[in-house]
Amino acid sequence: xxxxxxxxxxxxxxxxxxxxxxxxxxxxxxxxxxxxxxxxxxxxxxxxxxxxxxxxxxxxxxxxxxxxxxxxxxxxxxxxxxxxxxxxxxxxxxxxxxxxxxxxxxxxxxxxxxxxxxxxxxxxxxxxxxxxxxxxxxxxxxxxxxxxxxxxxxxxxxxxxxxxxxx
Numbered sequence: 458x459x460x461x462x463x464x465x466x467x468x469x470x471x472x473x474x475x476x477x478x479x480x481x482x483x484x485x486x487x488x489x490x491x492x493x494x495x496x497x498x499x500x501x502x503x504x505x506x507x508x509x510x511x512x513x514x515x516x517x518x519x520x521x522x523x524x525x526x527x528x529x530x531x532x533x534x535x536x537x538x539x540x541x542x543x544x545x546x547x548x549x550x551x552x553x554x555x556x557x558x559x560x561x562x563x564x565x566x567x568x569x570x571x572x573x574x575x576x577x578x579x580x581x582x583x584x585x586x587x588x589x590x591x592x593x594x595x596x597x598x599x600x601x602x603x604x605x606x607x608x609x610x611x612x613x614x615x616x617x618x619x620x621x622x623x624x
Contacts, residue, residue, distance in 0.1 A: 458521070468555075469521075475552035478521055484548055487555075491562040522546040533570040536561040 458469040458478060466487055469478040479487070517526040520543035527541040527549065538557050541549040550558070561567075 477550045477555050478547055479550060479555065480547040487559065488562055488567075491559050492567065517541075518549060520546050521549075532558050532561065533567055535570045535573065536566055 458471050461468055461470045461477075466479075466483040468480075468483060470476075471478075515529065517529065518541045519525065520527050523543065523546060525543065527543045529539055529541055532538045532540050536558060538554050538561065540554060540558070
């Protein structure tokens with residue numbers, strides 16, 4: 458792998474498969490740079506559905522740093538982009554997956570995923586979503602914190618909450 462710069466961030470490119478290894482701090486910065494309130498989210502107008510994840514044969518890849526098998530997750534639970542995550546060292550994006558994730562974020566996908574999650578929780582059924590809810594609430598700890606695991610916790614929080622796990 459060789460180091461490359463993308464949007465002012467250092468990543469590592471596999472010249473064989475064009476995959477990218479992104480460390481947690483770099484991914485945190487890329488996500489924060491693309492977060493913005495989605496203009497269609499509060500209008501009640503449905504956003505376009507996200508692409509379905511392709512279900513290929515599952516292969517768990519080892520982390521390039523610690524060699525432990527990484528977890529496979531659907532980014533933000535709804536993006537349709539399956540990424541490999543080592544909670545300690547970073548995220549592996551196959552060819553073109555980072556671009557797709559950043560487009561998902563830019564289009565308001567994280568906000569839409571959060572709103573969808575709130576609508577599906579039992580508490581949300583009995584109380585409406587506050588109109589003045591801070592749209593940056595999910596990402597603020599990532600932008601302000603030094604904890605490298607925060608980005609990973611945010612990425613898997615959607616899955617953990619649906620299964621009743623704490624994150």
